[in-house]
Amino acid sequence: MESQDDYEKLAHTQRLKAAVHFTVGQICEETSREIEVTFSKQVIAALAEATFRQCEIAAVDLELFARHGKRSVINTDDVRLLARRSGALANHIKEVSDKLSAVNAAEKEGKVKKSRKKKSTVVKENE
Template structure:
């Protein structure tokens, strides 16, 4: 329990630091300053939203009778933001293509995979790596 609390505090501090850096960057670009209280409020809101996201992802996986969060769970989480959903879908497709290319190269190098009608090898392709829930 103590280790979990310490990890949570480290994550909270990392979020606060990152929010501070982003506020500084935006402030320089827009020629405005963010108060320490504003940065702390944004950081706390961000941290709590991340906790909510983690809980939702875990529940989506459990609802699907899985112990692993997959890309479909992440897409379901992002469903209310069309731009975010589009971005995540494109990234998933890019990763799947990249993984397929890497597996094809590996299969050709090791001589494993299914033979296509043109004589080339076609590796078995699976979706990108998932995250396992403890």
């Protein structure tokens, strides 16, 4: 049974690597049109492999940050902690996180107002 699980894990990893390779290839193609430079297949493959390995490292780090915080869910604080050494990336993540927090707060406020209206309607109907 272990060999079946290992095979499935390997197949899943290979599909992920193929997806990353495809995406890196698309980005390189788009960039090559913009700056009029061509990328060799070896360069694309090397970029894809480096990207995949960096994502693996980031995933492990995020998991460890959450575990250190005694949580089982990775949150935005963990992502900010991961990006702390890259100033531009940390600022970008902070901006996106703040925007998402504002949107979530607005949605939550809207739901609270709707529930208050429903409660007041129910109270009026019962009177």
